[in-house]
Amino acid sequence: MQKFLTAVTMSAAALLLLAGNALAAPNTQPAEMARFDGDVVVRVQPRGDADLRLLEQLSDDPWTCGPSATGAVDYRISREQLATLTLHGVPFSVLIEDVQALLDADLAERNQPFENRAYFDTYADYTGVSNYVNTLVATYPGFVARISLGNSVEGREIFGMRVTSPVPPIGGVRKPVVVLNSLQHAREWITVTSNLYTTTELLSKYNTDAAAKSILDQYELVIIPITNPDGYVYTWTNNRLWRKNRRVTGTSTRGIDLNRNWSVGWGLSSGSSGSLSSDTYRGPSPFSEPETQVLRNYMLGVPKVVAHIDLHSYSQLILRTWGYQYADPIGLASINRIGSAMRDSVAATTGAAYTFGGSEILYLASGTAPDWVFGTLGAFSVTAELRDTGTNGFVLPTSFIVPTGNDVLSMVKTMIQKLCRADFNKDNVVDDSDFVNFAVAYETLTTNACDLTGDGITDDADFVVFAAAYEQLICP
Ligand code: 0X9
Ligand code: ZN
Numbered sequence: 001m002q003k004f005l006t007a008v009t010m011s012a013a014a015l016l017l018l019a020g021n022a023l024a025a026p027n028t029q030p031a032e033m034a035r036f037d038g039d040v041v042v043r044v045q046p047r048g049d050a051d052l053r054l055l056e057q058l059s060d061d062p063w064t065c066g067p068s069a070t071g072a073v074d075y076r077i078s079r080e081q082l083a084t085l086t087l088h089g090v091p092f093s094v095l096i097e098d099v100q101a102l103l104d105a106d107l108a109e110r111n112q113p114f115e116n117r118a119y120f121d122t123y124a125d126y127t128g129v130s131n132y133v134n135t136l137v138a139t140y141p142g143f144v145a146r147i148s149l150g151n152s153v154e155g156r157e158i159f160g161m162r163v164t165s166p167v168p169p170i171g172g173v174r175k176p177v178v179v180l181n182s183l184q185h186a187r188e189w190i191t192v193t194s195n196l197y198t199t200t201e202l203l204s205k206y207n208t209d210a211a212a213k214s215i216l217d218q219y220e221l222v223i224i225p226i227t228n229p230d231g232y233v234y235t236w237t238n239n240r241l242w243r244k245n246r247r248v249t250g251t252s253t254r255g256i257d258l259n260r261n262w263s264v265g266w267g268l269s270s271g272s273s274g275s276l277s278s279d280t281y282r283g284p285s286p287f288s289e290p291e292t293q294v295l296r297n298y299m300l301g302v303p304k305v306v307a308h309i310d311l312h313s314y315s316q317l318i319l320r321t322w323g324y325q326y327a328d329p330i331g332l333a334s335i336n337r338i339g340s341a342m343r344d345s346v347a348a349t350t351g352a353a354y355t356f357g358g359s360e361i362l363y364l365a366s367g368t369a370p371d372w373v374f375g376t377l378g379a380f381s382v383t384a385e386l387r388d389t390g391t392n393g394f395v396l397p398t399s400f401i402v403p404t405g406n407d408v409l410s411m412v413k414t415m416i417q418k419l420c421r422a423d424f425n426k427d428n429v430v431d432d433s434d435f436v437n438f439a440v441a442y443e444t445l446t447t448n449a450c451d452l453t454g455d456g457i458t459d460d461a462d463f464v465v466f467a468a469a470y471e472q473l474i475c476p
Contacts, residue, residue, distance in 0.1 A: 186231025197405025265324025
């Protein structure tokens with residue numbers, strides 16, 4: 001084991017060089033790439049429905065999907081349309097002066113030669129990300145296994161990784177699982193790099209960082225970097241600002257919002273749309289899309305999912321459940337304890353200010369992944385909206401890749417450290433009622449909540465895990 005671990009540490013340095021070479025060809029912009037000459041992004045403070053309707057007429061590209069806590073909305077419009085806003089007295093400020101210039105600058109930066117570039121110096125396309133997963137498998141043998149969840153609408157593989165220290169080995173009795181998925185929304189590129197950065201950091205620090213070791217020893221991470229492969233490819237080849245999947249829904253309409261297609265809370269017009277052309281079109285039925293189906297099926301096949309983060313951008317928020325309603329979720333105190341610790345740990349490590357809260361800090365969203373994970377699997381689940389707060393929005397310069405990756409690394413570490421397995425009834429204290437509840441559920445075996453080892457059966461080993469956590473009588 002010792003010899004093996006030394007090999008792991010040594011290969012971490014080699015990884016960065018290797019990974020640079022594993023990237024796809026330089027980023028050339030195809031002739032058919034959508035252009036946004038003369039467009040700006042505005043942050044509007046609507047005075048009422050009339051202002052919102054005016055914006056919907058002016059723009060087919062909202063950058064936010066509803067008013068935020070402050071009531072503000074971001075839209076891409078043409079520079080000429082600023083006069084219309086002024087004419088109607090609509091309060092606004094310009095967030096991005098020249099969208100095409102931002103895209104051009106971004107492409108020019110990414111077009112620099114790859115020689116001597118490390119993986120996290122730039123964004124990688126679908127093939128580049130897939131190659132990087134293979135690089136991690138090769139670099140950390142026994143720690144990383146590639147998985148294939150199924151295919152997208154256009155037939156692309158939705159791939160991922162199982163990441164854990166090989167004690168017990170992958171394939172043996174399964175540890176409790178933490179799921180991190182990114183890029184349900186195609187244009188939110190920073191989510192992919194942040195997910196892979198977090199994974200890489202935990203692996204490469206296994207021998208030097210006790211927290212990384214403890215996480216990989218106790219849990220298995222399931223990483224799905226590109227949940228929406230067709231959308232992602234489309235943002236590289238045709239339109240950098242595409243959000244949904246690429247389902248053909250009509251002669252001129254395309255795409256279903258995957259984060260409105262999950263079954264819990266599905267179909268509400270308060271947090272989704274039934275209109276084919278909308279950026280929050282929910283689809284004809286829950287799980288109508290293969291991309292959400294395969295992720296759901298994978299999670300249902302895992303004995304014990306204990307936590308999940310659905311990575312998005314932008315706004316710097318950590319959103320707890322529920323997304324589809326303002327009503328309190330069961331175990332709110334426990335959720336708040338974990339979520340606020342995540343927010344605080346990011347501020348302490350990277351200095352980035354994230355806000356933690358429920359839908360009141362953004363807007364209602366119906367049919368989201370975290371609501372399904374929490375509502376169906378009973379696991380702690382949040383949406384993380386990564387950087388920035390609007391200066392660059394979705395077109396985040398490459399200089400943000402490592403800092404934002406560190407935000408997510410910090411969130412993930414803290415979330416896992418704060419999971420409290422002895423707080424069985426999730427009331428945020430460990431006391432006799434947890435022991436009683438656990439014992440009753442264990443005796444009657446009416447729930448799989450007692451399967452704390454995550455091996456699919458409830459047996460003595462689960463009681464041992466519970467008792468060990470309970471002995472400490474404290475949530476971390
Ligand atoms: O609207 C979404 O799907 C997410 N925001 S994004 O800008 N990335 O599209 C937020 C989803 C979670 N929302 C709530 N919990 N309210
Ligand atoms: Zn999103």
